[in-house]
Amino acid sequence: MSLSRKLSFALLIAFLVSIVYASLFSYMLYEGLYVKNLKTDMLQTGKRLALSYEGGAVRDSLINEINGFGEKSQFEVFAVKNPRELSMCLPFEIDYNALISGEDREKLLTGSPVYKKGHVKRLGRDVISVAVPLLDGKRLEGIIYLYYPLENLSEMTLRYSAYWLVGAFLFLLVALTLGNKWLKKTVKPLIEMKNAARELSSGNLAVRVANYHDDEIGQLAKTFNEMAESVQKEDERRKEFLANVSHELRTPLSYMKGYMEAIQTGVAKKEDIEQYENIIWRETNRMERLVDDLLDLAKFESREFSLKMAPIPLAQTVEESINKVKHRMAEKGIELERFLNYELIVEADEERLIQMLMNVLDNAINYTDTGGKISVSLAMEDSSFAVITISDTGQGIPEADLAKITERFYRVDKARTRKQGGTGLGLAIVDRLAKLHGGTMVIASEVGKGTSVSIRLPLV
Structure with missing residues (x-):
């Protein structure tokens, strides 16, 4: 099933759920407002009518007065002296014991009205009723009875x-x-x-x-x-x-x-x-x-x-890398300068760190002419980083090539590099390893004056 059909189906379900919810909500309103209001009105009407009773035996004139009121009221209202007489007045057959039980009688004797709601088969609907006592002291002299046949909700629905x-x-x-x-x-x-x-x-x-x-x-x-x-x-x-x-x-x-x-x-x-x-x-x-x-x-x-990280005295590793290429510098007559801070310790993979330094030193030697100079320095930066800088006085790199110099196989002078045996991957490897160590590599260069490569590593 496509997403569109699923959403359409969801809308249809939402619509049907809304109808069911509206129906349930209507029923709740019917029960909560309509029936509740009827009960309140019936109780108030019964209590007002009971105020006409002055005590003693219930007079026929009072019964006739209440019955006359019932003909004008929306409720069915009548008064009786004996609860057994209710079966003669109601429009349906009812058992006396079921109508006024012993519990109801006790409640009436306290002066409290009795409310009931039930289904009447003869009328085919629910009926609510209220019985209000007429008391003379502790004697139940009579009852004012009010009832109202509730309109069935299905009838209202069918009507509309x-x-x-x-x-x-x-x-x-x-x-x-x-x-x-x-x-x-x-x-x-x-x-x-x-x-x-x-x-x-x-x-x-x-x-x-x-x-x-x-x-x-x-x-x-x-x-x-x-x-x-x-x-x-x-x-x-x-x-x-x-x-x-x-x-x-x-x-x-x-x-x-x-x-x-x-x-x-x-x-x-x-x-x-x-x-x-x-x-x-x-x-x-x-x-x-x-x-x-x-x-x-x-x-x-x-x-x-993953790198094999360990605390490393950085100056010692830099010197070890320099010693591996000193003979090549001597063969080309390249002067070496070093300025190392021996107190700096970094957490690094020593083998990969030497690989980085060797790649940069190889490039410096390859691109520095006889009689040139290579300078290696190690210093602290911002109290959090160690910076290894390898500078040469070689031919330099054009500014347009600096942004691409760390790309794989990128060469400024392909013929010269190939003759000298370079792979074009050295600086790409250095850049990647520096990032894996949480550091960076920065290259600065000027044509005819030389190149400077700085490797920035976090201190322990």
Whole structure:
């Protein structure tokens, strides 16, 4: 069953429940107001009539006076000297003991009226009655009896049944007509989103839904469009990533294949074989680093990955990372400066922290010319963070490339990076690891003057 039909069915049920509720409410009003008012009026009338009794035996003139009043009143009213005489006055057969019981007699002797309500088969309806005592001291000299046949609720309903049925039919017709129009208008955006979601799942990532009012459905439409846009961007990144991976792997494979064929077919000269083997070895290492970086990056972006956190003296870890690349700096004649605060302790994964520092240091060495300088500093910031800054005097990064430098495989100078063996994933890994540690990575650079990479980590 569609949502529209479910809502229409719900409206119909609500309408029927409303009718039942209206009927019950009408009955409650009938019982609570109509019957209650009749009882009050009968009691007051009976008490006023009883004021004419002056004591002693009930005179016939008083009985005639009360009976005469009954002919003009809306109630049936009469007076009797003996309760047994009531069966002669009532329009239906009734047992004396059932009419005035011993308990009722005791109540009448106290001066309190007796109220009763019951169904009379002969009249086919309920009757309410009030018996008011005429007391002379402690003697019950007579009774003023008032009764009124209640109008049956079904009679009232039948009397107005034609109007009721016509009104109910018209109300139902108008309610369902307007309700269906409102339902179609309400459900329309949901149907559009359902169709759009189906197209999205079939591969049409450009599908979008219209904007609606700023209610829950409008917010759902907005969220759907944001989701579709996110899926489209992610698909574009995936395609770009696969293209970059294919391109990055194709180059070393083509080198390896070409030089291996030259060696195996005897085309390569003996004096060149060693050089070709070295090239094959270099490209093999480059492919290995590329695969390792890809696996690391995929691992870091996985929800299952977790860091092995522990308190670490940060300056010691920074020095350990520097010592691993000091020989490369010496080979290029690069001057090293360090300014380290040895009191800073962070909670981090030491292995991943060294990986971050090594990636940044490798880039600094690769892009700093012979005779340049690399500076490494460690300082406190705002009493809550430790900041590791690695600066070089290399070629720098253009401002237009800074925003994209942490994207996977993004290169400012692809030819130079490939020649030096970079994978284009180093800074993407550093950025991701910094975020996993609750910190950030910030890059500042100026072309021709150098680059500065700052890693900000929370202190213990």
